[in-house]
Amino acid sequence: MYIDAHRLYEDDGTPVPFIESPHQSDRFEPRYLVIHYTATLTIRDCVAWFLDAAAKASAHVIVGRNGRIAQMVAFNRRAWHAGRSRWHGVEDLNAHALGIELVNAGALERTPAGAWTDGAGHAVADGQVRIARHKHESVDRGWHEFPPLQIDRALAVARTLHAQYGVEEVLGHDDIAPGRKLDPGPAFPMAPFAFDLLGGTRSVSVAVGDPTGREEHD
Numbered sequence: 711m712y713i714d715a716h717r718l719y720e721d722d723g724t725p726v727p728f729i730e731s732p733h734q735s736d737r738f739e740p741r742y743l744v745i746h747y748t749a750t751l752t753i754r755d756c757v758a759w760f761l762d763a764a765a766k767a768s769a770h771v772i773v774g775r776n777g778r779i780a781q782m783v784a785f786n787r788r789a790w791h792a793g794r795s796r797w798h799g800v801e802d803l804n805a806h807a808l809g810i811e812l813v814n815a816g817a818l819e820r821t822p823a824g825a826w827t828d829g830a831g832h833a834v835a836d837g838q839v840r841i842a843r844h845k846h847e848s849v850d851r852g853w854h855e856f857p858p859l860q861i862d863r864a865l866a867v868a869r870t871l872h873a874q875y876g877v878e879e880v881l882g883h884d885d886i887a888p889g890r891k892l893d894p895g896p897a898f899p900m901a902p903f904a905f906d907l908l909g910g911t912r913s914v915s916v917a918v919g920d921p922t923g924r925e926e927h928d
């Protein structure tokens with residue numbers, strides 16, 4: 711992949727679909743890359759949400775479970791993906807972080823019959839569920855798996871962003887908004903992803919919670 715005029719292209723020159731979200735602003739100086747999950751099952755639902763006036767949310771790129779990609783904010787503009795956030799003394803990460811969303815239902819629920827569902831009650835197949843413990847929680851629960859193809863595509867986007875803009879650290883939303891956010895959660899392979907992108911000198915910190923609030927809008 712490559713970037714021209716702050717838009718993403720496939721290696722063969724095909725532009726990645728750019729579906730511009732109105733939820734963006736200027737004064738953007740990227741230093742970080744923040745990884746999210748969409749809490750949806752499809753890229754379509756996430757795109758629709760980032761176009762919805764009620765959302766007041768967006769991200770630069772969404773990566774689907776089948777590797778499909780959409781860009782929603784130009785890379786020289788501030789997307790609204792971090793909300794209230796902090797990292798090593800830096801506040802308001804939207805001003806400093808590119809944001810990638812991966813289509814993933816996130817933390818799952820279980821019906822009395824034992825079937826897995828997302829938060830809206832849509833079924834999630836057993837084979838797509840990982841039982842794991844979030845680093846900020848004390849109990850195991852079910853999490854939606856990320857397909858390898860999706861991770862590969864997200865890594866390709868991340869490498870392209872890093873080559874163009876320079877990324878100092880890869881962070882989870884749960885690193886910069888602990889107590890408020892759980893994404894991308896324990897099913898996302900953060901350590902190998904960051905190692906692949908930045909090498910061994912850039913380890914991802916395990917954030918110690920500074921839960922300054924809850925339930926703020928994204």
Ligand SMILES: [Zn+2]
Binds near residue numbers: 746747893
């Ligand atoms: Zn998030």
